[in-house]
Amino acid sequence: MAHAPETLTIAAGHGDYWPGNLILSPDGPTAIDLSGHRDIPLIEDITRFSRGVSEHSEAGLTEAITAPLLSLLPEDEARQSFDLFYGLALAQKIHASGGIGYAHERARFLSL
Incomplete structure (x- = not known):
């Protein structure tokens, strides 16, 4: 958490x-x-919305939608917090589904 705002x-x-x-x-x-x-x-x-978009979109759409939303925040806050909150939202979704599915989202989040 050393890099968190x-x-x-x-x-x-x-x-x-x-x-x-x-x-x-x-x-x-x-x-x-x-x-x-x-x-x-x-x-x-913003990250929950972005995660929801990525669940139902092709690659690239999430970033195109998320960038204007993140511009509402101070740059350091957006840069330092987005991955953390996105990971938390994804973990909650995976937990709620019993771990079934979402492999494409996990791979995208982990840059695989």
């Missing part, structure tokens, strides 16, 4: 934000399922 940007977040919580239309995105918000590190929602 000393502070994180905190915002009213959802805690399990993922692509299924968006409705896309020509007028723009609409967020749904916003009940139960709490003050959390903004990076937590």
